Amino acid sequence: MRNDPFYHQPFDFQLYTEKLYTLPARCPGMHLFSAGESVLGKPLWCLFAGDPGCAPVLLAGGTHGSEWITSMLLTLFAETLADTAASGGSIAGIRADSVLQHHSLILLPCLNPDGVEIAIHGPTAAGDRSGSVQRMMEEHPGAVWQANVRGVDLNHNFDAGWEVLRELEQRSGICVPGPTRFGGPCPFSEPETAAVRSLCGCHNFRQLFSFHAQGEEIYWRYGSRTPGRGLLIARILAASSDYTVCDPTGTAAHGGMKDWFIQQTGRPGFTIEVGKGQNPLPLQQLESIWERLQELMMLSVLV
Numbered sequence: 001m002r003n004d005p006f007y008h009q010p011f012d013f014q015l016y017t018e019k020l021y022t023l024p025a026r027c028p029g030m031h032l033f034s035a036g037e038s039v040l041g042k043p044l045w046c047l048f049a050g051d052p053g054c055a056p057v058l059l060a061g062g063t064h065g066s067e068w069i070t071s072m073l074l075t076l077f078a079e080t081l082a083d084t085a086a087s088g089g090s091i092a093g094i095r096a097d098s099v100l101q102h103h104s105l106i107l108l109p110c111l112n113p114d115g116v117e118i119a120i121h122g123p124t125a126a127g128d129r130s131g132s133v134q135r136m137m138e139e140h141p142g143a144v145w146q147a148n149v150r151g152v153d154l155n156h157n158f159d160a161g162w163e164v165l166r167e168l169e170q171r172s173g174i175c176v177p178g179p180t181r182f183g184g185p186c187p188f189s190e191p192e193t194a195a196v197r198s199l200c201g202c203h204n205f206r207q208l209f210s211f212h213a214q215g216e217e218i219y220w221r222y223g224s225r226t227p228g229r230g231l232l233i234a235r236i237l238a239a240s241s242d243y244t245v246c247d248p249t250g251t252a253a254h255g256g257m258k259d260w261f262i263q264q265t266g267r268p269g270f271t272i273e274v275g276k277g278q279n280p281l282p283l284q285q286l287e288s289i290w291e292r293l294q295e296l297m298m299l300s301v302l303v
């Protein structure tokens with residue numbers, strides 16, 4: 001990590017893609033595929049690792065533009081897992097190769113590459129949509145960019161309490177596309193969220209972990225299908241990381257990836273809010289977040 005330019009600047013999609021291309025050759029059984037494309041046509045890269053005979057877990061990041069540190073964290077996890085498994089070493093005291101012999105995972109480090117680039121580089125990163133992004137930014141001066149390029153907040157666009165969420169949004173004065181918290185014209189209106197739905201349809205995920213920033217918190221509950229095991233796992237992850245187990249409130253309480261996953265499958269789903277401070281979290285936090293969460297990430301595959 002120390003000598004690698006990718007980890008020493010805000011998330012860069014080109015360097016990210018180049019790095020992901022190198023990983024399968026470094027770790028037997030790992031492969032790279034795309035779950036779909038963003039609105040601007042960027043691949044939604046996924047890495048599979050482990051035993052194809054086991055039901056995988058899904059770890060996703062980069063859902064919100066300004067939370068690109070989660071994309072870097074999951075890339076760092078993927079790279080460390082690949083190299084450590086290949087060398088027979090351990091992460092947080094857990095043998096990486098034996099984890100991959102008996103489990104499997106899919107990493108989707110950056111679900112919202114267009115929004116990440118807008119958050120880092122401004123409207124010019126939006127290509128032929130830069131004019132509309134510029135207007136949305138001008139209508140919300142000072143707002144941090146979380147949405148995709150169409151001004152839809154992807155974590156408000158999943159089909160879980162979406163109508164309730166729309167009412168909450170409207171009561172908060174959020175009725176049109178913008179930098180944050182607009183849930184879109186209908187659930188799964190965006191190619192990025194539709195790609196997650198398809199991915200979940202193709203893979204029988206045991207569990208889902210959706211990484212966001214910030215707060216050092218773990219959310220595990222959504223509605224009546226939440227399995228009791230969800231709280232147990234949240235407590236294990238919290239004990240490992242010293243994060244806090246929480247329940248969401250307000251407009252964060254519906255429409256999210258983990259909400260939809262729990263409602264759809266009745267299996268454990270989690271939102272992990274990494275780091276502490278104001279988004280975008282400074283790049284300098286990446287190493288300390290990684291140090292604190294590497295055991296949690298290994299456990300997310302094991303539990």
Ligand SMILES: [Zn+2]
Nearest residue numbers: 064067212213
């Ligand atoms: Zn978020």
